[in-house]
Amino acid sequence: MSSSSKQKEIQQQFQEQMDEKELLNCMRCGFCLPSCPTYIESGQQETHSPRGRIALMKAVRDGVIEPDEDVEHSLNLCLGCRACEPVCPSGVKYGQLLEDARDIIQQHKKQSFPVKLMRRVVFKGLFPSQSRMRQAASFLRFYQTSGLQTAARKTRILKVLPSHLQLMEQALPKVPPQKKKKKRLNEYKAIGQAKKRVAFFTGCLMDTVFSNTNKATIHLLQLAGCDVIVPPIQTCCGALHGHSGEKDQAKQLAKRNIEAFEKTDADAIVMNAGGCGAFLSDYGHLLQDDPDFQKRSKAFSQKITDISSILVELEFHRHLPLALPAQVITYQDSCHLRNGMNVQQAPRVLMKAIQGVTFKEMKDAGRCCGSAGIYNILQPDMSMQILDHKMTEANNTAAAAIVTSNPGCQLQMAAGVKKAGHMPSMRAIHLADFLLEAVQYGKKASSS
Incomplete structure (x- = not known):
């Protein structure tokens, strides 16, 4: 296919698949600009702002500009944090527009064989299969516990990796044994x-690398008075696929999850990862054109609830003695939990209820940390630039713990702590793990 034919086909798909009403909803008022990390960090370049990207999408749709590399770069540089959505007076659903545009461009992108192979392995082979995810986690655990990690660091062989990947390797948590999940x-x-x-x-990453956090979450739900069902045939939420232009695969994963959870007849579907939660909440949009799943996806999405929200609803923090040794803590919002699910206060209510803890709000706590799925791997320069800003604000709180509600945020903030040289005086920890520590310490303190 010639270049001009491909561009015409992309334009045609923009016309057929992009929501024109949503594109026209943007009034270009600029309210989104102060909330956009890439606009700020790029020196206020309009093409790296939400309204600038929407203008590019509309221009491609109208045939005013060609969908060239500059357009693709602008869309790829977006974190997808959706911080622009809550401040938009028109209520533009920017995240959905971004995913649709990326999907169309990805379908027509000519890629090298290694890139094609890597995308196939990651998106079709790894994340949809929990058995393969467990195998990958087992290899990582072997690397950490067999002496290979120590040897790799001592011999400095890791220096062959880019600096941001070296940092991520140092910030990885200790992976739990994967055999234990058979007992769940x-x-x-x-x-x-x-x-x-x-x-x-x-989840997929949560159920392998962060499986101890999942165990903590289940226990907290039990303590709050919940009977907890864990459907064994559930799969990856599809967020990584949806954000990376693999929308068809995301739809298949969504259907599998809907079918798995429909059988539970549960009052709510609880998750502990903001990135998963926001995407699960958007299944209604993802499958809006599928007659078999149109209503079912909306019913599914309406049940999605964050662990912090249900704990506050059931007054978990009022019925248990939560306590920890005296310390200052702060909170890094998960962008998708805050902007996609509108969950801001519940985590803070729970943290402030812990005796001995002083909660200090971080400036710009709702601003993205730069993780954004695999953004920190694909766009390392911008990611590290954003992380440096975040760590400056975290340092100003003098916190001993940065609490998060998403695995990507936790890994990114752990990398920031390592990069700033604050280990072990500062740590990044998931809210569920932190609350379980407070439960266990509180019980000991009240019984002594």
């Missing part, structure tokens, strides 16, 4: 009086 039940009874029947979305 499909249902857990509430501790005490049962108040709700909930289903738990385990």
Whole structure:
């Protein structure tokens, strides 16, 4: 296919698939500009702002400009943090426009064989398969526990990697043994009086590298009075696919999850990863054109609830003695939890209820940390630039712990702590793990 034919086909798909009403909803008022990390960090370049990117999408759709590398670069440099959505007076659903545009461009992108192979392995082979995810996590654990990691660091062989990947390797958490997951039940009874029947979305990264956080989440739900169902046939939420131009694969994963959770008849579907939660909440949009899943996807999405929200709803923090040794803590919002699901106060309510803890709000806590799925790998320069800004604000709080609600944020903030040389006096920790520590310490303190 010639270059001009390809561009015409992209334009045609923009006309057929992009929501013209949503594109026209943007009034170009500029309210989104102060909230956009890439606009700020790029020196206020208009093409790296939400309204600039929407203008590019519309121009491609109208045939005013060609969908060239500059357009693709502008869209790829976007974090997809959706911080522009809550401040938009017109309510433009920018995240959905971005995913649709990326998907169309990806379908027509000519890629080298290694890139094609890598995308196939990651998007079709690895993330949709929990058994392969467990195998990958087992290899990582072997690397960490066999002495290979120590040897690699001592021999400085890791210096062949780019600096940002070296940093990520140093910030990786200790991977738990993967065999233990065979012992997990499909249902857990509430501790005490049962108040709700909930289903738990385990995720893929959360259920392997961060499986201890999943165990903590289930236990917290039990303590709050929830019967917890864990559907064994659930799969990856599809967020990474949807954000990376693999929309068809994201739809297949969404259908599998809907079918798995429909059988639970749960009052709510609880998750503990902001990035997963926002995408799960958008299944109604993702499958809006599928007659078999149109209504089912909306019913599914309406049940999606963050762990912090349900704990506050059930007044978990009022019924248990939460306590920790005296320390200052701060909170890094998950962009998708805050902007996609509008969950801001619940995590803070829980943290402030812990005795001995002084909660200090970080300036720009809702600004993206630069993780954004695999953004920190694909766009390392901008990611590290954003992280440096974030760590400056975190340092100003003098916190001993940066609490997060998303695995990507946790890894990114751990990398920031390592980069700033603050280990072990500062740590990054998931909210569920932090709350379980408070439960366990509080019980000991109240019984002594």
